[in-house]
Amino acid sequence: MIREMIKKLFNDDAGVSPIIATLVLIVVAIAGAAAVGVLMGSFSSDVSSSSSSEGAANGASTELLIAGSTTVQPVSEVLAEAFMRENQGVKVTVQGGGSGAGISSTEMDIVDIGAASEDVDTVTTHPKLQQHQIGASGVVLIAKGVTSTTVVTPQEVKNLYNNVSSTGTVSAATANTAAGLTAAAPITVYQREESSGTEETFSKWASNSKTWMDDTNATGASGNAGVLKAVEGSSCAIGFVDFGFAEGSTSATLLDVGAGTSATTVKAEILKALKGESSTFPAGLTRPLNYLTNGAPSTLEQSFIDFARQPAQDALFDEVGYFSMIDIS
Known part of the structure; x- marks a missing residue:
C-alpha cells in the first residue's frame, strides 16, 4: 500500500x-x-x-x-x-x-x-x-580559491574540519597552519547535510570513524551536486564529492590527496586502487x-x-x- x-x-x-x-x-x-x-x-x-x-x-x-x-x-x-x-x-x-x-x-x-x-x-x-x-x-577533495603545494593528508583534513568556526568557516591563517592550505580569505568548509555514503567514506578516511563529521561545524549541502554547486559558487571554499561530479566542473579544482590534481590522472589512479593494483590514490577513498x-x-x-x-x-x-x-x- x-x-x-x-x-x-x-x-x-x-x-x-x-x-x-x-x-x-x-x-x-x-x-x-x-x-x-x-x-x-x-x-x-x-x-x-x-x-x-x-x-x-x-x-x-x-x-x-x-x-x-x-x-x-x-x-x-x-x-x-x-x-x-x-x-x-x-x-x-x-x-x-x-x-x-x-x-x-x-x-x-x-x-x-x-x-x-x-x-x-x-x-x-x-x-x-x-x-x-x-x-x-572514489571520493575527492575539491576547492575554489584554495591551493596546496603538498599532498593533503588525512590528519590535515581532520585538523581543518575540527577548526571550523560556528560560522562554518576557517580563517586563512588557521587553514594554513592546520592543513597547509593557502587562501586569500576565510574558507567556507562544506559537508553533507543528509546521511551519506560519500561522507561516511570521507570521514572514515580522515579519522577512522564514519560518524566523526557529525560533530563538526562545517556547512551542510544536499547531495554531491549541492556540495559541488556550493563550492563553485563561493570565492574561497572546500568540500568533498564523488569524482564523477568533480570531473566535469569548470571552476572547482581537485586538491591533491595522493594522485595529483589532473582529472585524467586521478581517474586512472582511482581505477588502479579499485582493482587492487599499486596506486597513489588512497584506497580508503574508494567505495x-x-x-x-x-x-x-x-x-x-x-x-x-x-x-x-x-x-x-x-x-x-x-x-x-x-x-x-x-x-x-
Missing part, C-alpha cells in the same frame, strides 16, 4: 519538481509510513526528465522506483533511459535522497530498489536487505556503488540489476565518471 502511494506521488501528471519528490522521500524514510497520508494530501509528482521516455509516459504497464545515494543517481538515470528504450512499457523513476534514505526506504518497502554508495551490513544491521554491486567510484532490494529481487528488479552489470553498459558508467563491474574486474 505504501509503495503504491509513493509511486503515485512520483508519477502523477500534476507534476512537482524532483527536488520536492526527493525531500518527500527523505521525510518518509525518516518518519516512517505514518507520514505518507499527510504528504499525499499536498504533493503529486511527475517522473524527472532525466529518467523518462515517451513510451513510458504514454502509459507504462510496469514500473520500478529507484532512490537513495546521490552518487549512484547519475548512473541510475542513464541506465534507466537505456533500459526503457530496450523494454517498452516499463517505466523507471530515479530519485536521490542519500544512501541513508535509500537503505531506510528499501527496508520499509517504499522503493523497489534502493541505492547506496557504501557497503551495507546485510547480516546484522539490515538483515532484510540484499546488496547488489553494480560498480565503484562500491550498490543497489539494494528488500529480500530477493523480483523478476523486474533482477532484470534491471543484471542490465546494469552488463558489459554493454560500461560506456554509461564512464559517461558519468564511474567504473563498471567490467572495469574493476
Whole structure:
C-alpha cells in the first residue's frame, strides 16, 4: 500500500519538481509510513526528465522506483533511459535522497530498489536487505580559491574540519597552519547535510570513524551536486564529492590527496586502487556503488540489476565518471 502511494506521488501528471519528490522521500524514510497520508494530501509528482521516455509516459504497464545515494543517481538515470528504450512499457523513476534514505526506504518497502554508495551490513544491521554491486567510484577533495603545494593528508583534513568556526568557516591563517592550505580569505568548509555514503567514506578516511563529521561545524549541502554547486559558487571554499561530479566542473579544482590534481590522472589512479593494483590514490577513498532490494529481487528488479552489470553498459558508467563491474574486474 505504501509503495503504491509513493509511486503515485512520483508519477502523477500534476507534476512537482524532483527536488520536492526527493525531500518527500527523505521525510518518509525518516518518519516512517505514518507520514505518507499527510504528504499525499499536498504533493503529486511527475517522473524527472532525466529518467523518462515517451513510451513510458504514454502509459507504462510496469514500473520500478529507484532512490537513495546521490552518487549512484547519475548512473541510475542513464541506465534507466537505456533500459526503457530496450523494454517498452516499463517505466523507471530515479530519485536521490542519500544512501541513508535509500537503505531506510528499501527496508520499509517504499522503493523497489534502493541505492547506496557504501557497503551495507546485510547480516546484522539490515538483515532484510540484499546488496547488489553494480560498480565503484572514489571520493575527492575539491576547492575554489584554495591551493596546496603538498599532498593533503588525512590528519590535515581532520585538523581543518575540527577548526571550523560556528560560522562554518576557517580563517586563512588557521587553514594554513592546520592543513597547509593557502587562501586569500576565510574558507567556507562544506559537508553533507543528509546521511551519506560519500561522507561516511570521507570521514572514515580522515579519522577512522564514519560518524566523526557529525560533530563538526562545517556547512551542510544536499547531495554531491549541492556540495559541488556550493563550492563553485563561493570565492574561497572546500568540500568533498564523488569524482564523477568533480570531473566535469569548470571552476572547482581537485586538491591533491595522493594522485595529483589532473582529472585524467586521478581517474586512472582511482581505477588502479579499485582493482587492487599499486596506486597513489588512497584506497580508503574508494567505495562500491550498490543497489539494494528488500529480500530477493523480483523478476523486474533482477532484470534491471543484471542490465546494469552488463558489459554493454560500461560506456554509461564512464559517461558519468564511474567504473563498471567490467572495469574493476
